[in-house]
Amino acid sequence: MKISFKCILLFLIAAFAGCANPPGQFKESDMDIVNYTVNQPIHQVSDKIQDYERKCGGLVNGFSPTWYPPKSDDSITIDLFLKGLGGSKQDWVAGIIVLNKASETSTEVKIGVNKTYSRPVFGKSMGWVDKTDRMVKQIEDGSPFGC
Numbered sequence: 001m002k003i004s005f006k007c008i009l010l011f012l013i014a015a016f017a018g019c020a021n022p023p024g025q026f027k028e029s030d031m032d033i034v035n036y037t038v039n040q041p042i043h044q045v046s047d048k049i050q051d052y053e054r055k056c057g058g059l060v061n062g063f064s065p066t067w068y069p070p071k072s073d074d075s076i077t078i079d080l081f082l083k084g085l086g087g088s089k090q091d092w093v094a095g096i097i098v099l100n101k102a103s104e105t106s107t108e109v110k111i112g113v114n115k116t117y118s119r120p121v122f123g124k125s126m127g128w129v130d131k132t133d134r135m136v137k138q139i140e141d142g143s144p145f146g147c
Contacts, residue, residue, distance in 0.1 A: 028112070030114055030115065031095070031096070031112035031113055031114055031115060031118070032112065032113055032115055032118040032119070032126055033110060033111065033112040034110075034111050034112075034129055034132055034133075035108065035109070035110050035111075036108070036109040036111075036132075036136045037102060037106055037107070037108055037109070038106065038107045038109055038136060038139055038140055039105060039106050039140065040105070040106070040107060040139070040140070041101075041104065041105060041106075041107065042073070042074070042076060042099050042100070042101045042107045044107075045099055045107040045109065045139060046067075046076050046099055048139045049078070049097065049099075049135070049139070050067070051145065052135050052138075052139070052145050053065055055145050055147065056135075056145055056147035057147070058080075063080040063081065063082065063083065063094060063095055064080070064081045064082070064083045064090075065078050065079070065080055065081075065097075066078065066079045066080075066081055073101065074100060074101040075098070075099065075100050075101070076098070076099040077096065077097070077098050077099075078096065078097040078098075078099075079093045079095075079096055080093065080094055080095030080096060080097070080113070081093055081094070082094050093114075094113065094114045094116075094117050095111070095112060095113040095114060095117070096110075096111070096112050097109070097110070097111050097112075098110045098112075109136065111132050113126075113128055134146070
């Protein structure tokens with residue numbers, strides 16, 4: 001009995017890993033995407049998203065964010081890696097957040113989640129969008145984060 005449980009567990013891990021991508025390999029067609037424009041400078045939005053991550057445990061349960069140094073003053077990328085056993089970060093990206101400077105006072109925020117995780121077999125399809133809508137609203141109006 002133990003052997004069959006281990007085989008099933010290994011199969012599920014391999015199946016889910018096949019639904020994620022290495023960093024930098026995502027195509028927009030792989031993801032469900034939401035776009036926002038926040039009327040704040042890019043570095044202010046970035047700082048507030050980091051605060052949200054710390055206080056609320058992430059945009060999507062089971063993901064571990066990795067913040068990369070800005071490519072320029074105009075773009076910041078955050079990969080959302082899958083979490084493994086014990087909360088360790090895996091090598092597979094299942095989502096992405098991209099911040100682009102729209103002007104000195106506004107930032108475009110693009111959040112994408114791999115369709116496999118965005119449209120789960122069980123649970124609400126694109127259920128993570130409610131959380132991102134709430135986060136962006138709280139960033140814009142400056143209210144304390146209500147997770």
